[in-house]
Structures are given as structure tokens and as C-alpha cells.
Amino acid sequence: xxxFSFFTLFIxxxxxxxxxxxxxxxxxxxxxxxxxxxxxxxxxAAASLTDVLEELKGPFxxxxxxxxxxxxxxxxxxxxxxxxxxxxxxxxxxxxxxxMNDMEDKELLVKESRKDFTENALVLxxxxxxxRTISSxxxxxxxxxxxxxxxxxESVPVGRYTKETLESLDLWESLQEKLVLGSxxxxxxxxxxxxxxxxxxxxxxxxxxxxxxxxxxxxxAVWHEPIVYPGAVFAESKHQDAAQQFLDYLTGEEGKETxxxxxxx
Amino acid sequence: MLDMDxxxxxxxxxxxxxxxxxxxxxxxxxxxxxxxRDFFGKSILEALFLLPLVLPPTVVGxxxxxxxxxxxxxxxxxxxxxxxxxxxxxxxxxxxSIVVSFPLMYQSAAAAFESLDERLSNxxxxxxxxxxxxxxxxxxxxxxxxxxxxxxxSFARGLGEFGATLMLVGYIPGKTDTxxxxxxxxxxxxxxxxxxxxxxxxITFGFSLILWVNWWxxxxxxxxxxx
Numbered sequence: 001x002x003x004f005s006f007f008t009l010f011i012x013x014x015x016x017x018x019x020x021x022x023x024x025x026x027x028x029x030x031x032x033x034x035x036x037x038x039x040x041x042x043x044x045a046a047a048s049l050t051d052v053l054e055e056l057k058g059p060f061x062x063x064x065x066x067x068x069x070x071x072x073x074x075x076x077x078x079x080x081x082x083x084x085x086x087x088x089x090x091x092x093x094x095x096x097x098x099x100m101n102d103m104e105d106k107e108l109l110v111k112e113s114r115k116d117f118t119e120n121a122l123v124l125x126x127x128x129x130x131x132r133t134i135s136s137x138x139x140x141x142x143x144x145x146x147x148x149x150x151x152x153x154e155s156v157p158v159g160r161y162t163k164e165t166l167e168s169l170d171l172w173e174s175l176q177e178k179l180v181l182g183s184x185x186x187x188x189x190x191x192x193x194x195x196x197x198x199x200x201x202x203x204x205x206x207x208x209x210x211x212x213x214x215x216x217x218x219x220x221a222v223w224h225e226p227i228v229y230p231g232a233v234f235a236e237s238k239h240q241d242a243a244q245q246f247l248d249y250l251t252g253e254e255g256k257e258t259x260x261x262x263x264x265x
Numbered sequence: 266m267l268d269m270d271x272x273x274x275x276x277x278x279x280x281x282x283x284x285x286x287x288x289x290x291x292x293x294x295x296x297x298x299x300x301x302r303d304f305f306g307k308s309i310l311e312a313l314f315l316l317p318l319v320l321p322p323t324v325v326g327x328x329x330x331x332x333x334x335x336x337x338x339x340x341x342x343x344x345x346x347x348x349x350x351x352x353x354x355x356x357x358x359x360x361x362s363i364v365v366s367f368p369l370m371y372q373s374a375a376a377a378f379e380s381l382d383e384r385l386s387n388x389x390x391x392x393x394x395x396x397x398x399x400x401x402x403x404x405x406x407x408x409x410x411x412x413x414x415x416x417x418x419s420f421a422r423g424l425g426e427f428g429a430t431l432m433l434v435g436y437i438p439g440k441t442d443t444x445x446x447x448x449x450x451x452x453x454x455x456x457x458x459x460x461x462x463x464x465x466x467x468i469t470f471g472f473s474l475i476l477w478v479n480w481w482x483x484x485x486x487x488x489x490x491x492x
Contacts, residue, residue, distance in 0.1 A: 075453065077453055077454055077455070078453040080455070081452060081454075081455050147353050149435070152450055154450070154453075154456070155455075156453075179437065179438075180353050180436065180437050181436040181437065181438070182435065182436070183431065183449070183450070183453065191435060194334050194335070195334065195335045195336040196330075196334050196336075196352040196353065
């Protein structure tokens, strides 16, 4: 009997829940029907921003009726290349000033819209079960490791910052044989999460979102160019107002809070 | 252009050649074993062989990581017993290449064997030829055009393998940078000249390969029909 009543309860709860969500959806789609979206923003963003931006999508769309947001994540270098080659986009959120400067030099941006919205730090990580205990970048011993996962230095900003750091520590040359180059920062993270690379160098915000890695050390900020994230609206964008609203939201109170929640500075 | 690093070309050829060798031997053997035979679950087995052909490279790459990663089922075992690592090595590229090109070889070989006239093999058997002899003197030569098509397709597929390889072996300049990998990273970093160079090489190569196979098979059909 007991089991039966539990089962009935379960079923009725399910029906109730399904019923509720159903009405919600019809309400929502009704609203959409009444007011067609005015702008569909396509936002090209650095891979390291994936989780924050997904989190911000809902609240932003709720607060700005008529604007929908779609993301295109990748390494900032790759995004810059595809955009320069004509891929449409409204907002560029880059993990490096360099890629943004290139864009600005080519006059692809609305100059006044450019704004640095957050900062990040570089950390050395290892798998959570690893027994490696070094506590500083300076202690990396090329002879004592098989693979160090880093971003590809030409196209992935985190790779460039890593290269600068290891160069200022005189380790870059001696590590050449051990480097595994990731196509974006999240791939570097995966290499370490799965336990395939002994160490990896990612942003502190990336290490923040996973429990599978532990942070061994943070790089001294003087070893590399400052890691700032500039955002800007594209001159070609057909929805410049909406795009500017998104940037304002990101640099506003709510954006800042969410960024901090995900380990950005 | 002359001071280019040619190691991607050599590595690609090495990976594709070794993978094609294994794929050819295994594909011909398994296809011959299964041809003209019917048993319970054969179609399921065949579907399993062909699966990598329809799966996205990311799924194949993920599967390979689960199997061959340092903490993977086979990978952890290899590491413990032989101190042998597959991720981040060119051998990993060979394995990825084998997995994605095997279906092509199997499909071609199975079709070639299925279409053979069983009476020819039987005639050889009535004259006392052993199964080994029947295979090498009758079946293999008759099936060769089909097998060659499979061989070339597998080689081309191995040469072009990218997605699963990137996931399993990463990008290590001088060690795992095959031509598709070099193209991808050259494009990402905006080195269009380098990318164009490798694109031209791989198109020329693929084009000549197909041209040659077509020419070869036409000549062969003509020879068969004349005699």
C-alpha cells in the first residue's frame, strides 16, 4: 500500500509539474507572438567567458525585452580571423587587447563602445588526484614532467600570456618538447581534467568552474602583459543600440557580480 | 616559402601509411571472414564496424579519450604495464586514423567479396586447392580492384583525419602536427600563406590520387572485358 501511495504521489506531482511548465511556455510564446524580437544579437566571445555569459543570457533577455542573444565561443584569435573574413557579428568580447587592437586598426569597431570589462589571472593547474606539489611557476622542472598543456601562443590569448610568463622565467625554451598546444583555453583545461597532461596553464576563472583540477600557483602579474578583457560593438552591426545595451549590462552591476561569481577579477 | 617546416607532410604520410596498412589487413581479413556467411547478429556487427563513418569526429575523439587516455580503460592499463602512452603521441594519431578509415576499407572489401562468383573458387577447390591457395590465386586477384579502391579511400581518409586526432593527441609541433592540424592552427592565427601552402599540397595530392585510381580501374575493366 505504501508503495502505491508513493507512486500515486509521484505521478500526480509529475502531472502537476508538467502542467505548470506547459502553461508557462504558452504564456511565454504568447508574449513572443505579440512582440516580435527586435534584435538578435550575435556575440563572439572568448572561450574563457563561456560559463559567465551563459549565466547572464537569461537575466539580460528578461531585462531587455525584444533582444535575444546568441553566442559564438572560440579563441579570441580564431574569432578575430573569422570576423575579419566577413563572418557577421554584433559584439566582440576578447580575452586580449591585442586582438581587439587589430580589429580597431582595421576600423571594424565602433570606437567609443570599446571598454575593458574584466581581468583575469594565470594559474598553474594539475589533476585533482595528482601528487605533484610544486607551489610556483618558478618550480616547474622540465625534466620532471611529460606534458604541459598550454594554449597555442599565436592564436589563443592564454597561450600568449603563458609564453610570456615562461619566457620571463627562462623556461619556455627548455619546455618546448613537452608542450601540448590547445586550440582554446577550454581544451587546455580538458587535457588536465582528464589527467592526460601533467600540468596546464589556464585562467583562474577556468580553474574555478571545475572540481577536477587543483590550482598549484598563480602567476605573478609582472611576468606577462595584463590580462584584460575588452569588449566592443562592431561597426557593421545592424543592432548597434542593442549591442551597446549588452555591453552596458556586462559592465554594469549585475555583469560585474556574475563575473566575480565565476572567478574573474 | 622555402624555409617552411615540412615535418607535417612527412608525419601525415607516415600516419596515413601505417594506419592504412593495419586497416587493409584487418579490413580484408574480417570482410572475407564474414562474406558469404550468415549468422545471428551479423548485421549488428557490420553496423558496429561502420559506425565511425557516421559519427561526428568529436564523438569518436571522446570515445578514444575514454579508452586511451591516461586514466582511460586501455590507456591506464598500457601505462601501468608497459609505461606506454598513447595520448599526445603520433601513435595516437595512427589509432584515430585507423578507427575512422576502417569502415571505408571494410565496406569496399565486403562489396568486392560479395560480388565474386562463388563457382570460380569452387572450381579451384575441386582441383584440390587449399583454402589459402583459393584466396591468394582466385579471390584476391579478382577482388583487387575493389580492395584497391578501399585502400586508396582509407589512405585519403587517414591523411585528412583531424577532429578525433586533435582531441586525442592535441597539437604538439614537430610531433603530432599533421597537415590538417597545421592548416587549422595556421588559419586560427591568421597565417594565411602557410595555410594556403598546405591546402594546395593536400588538394593536389588528393586530386592526383583520385585521378590515378579512376584511370587504373578503367584500364583494368577494359582489360577484363577484352579477355
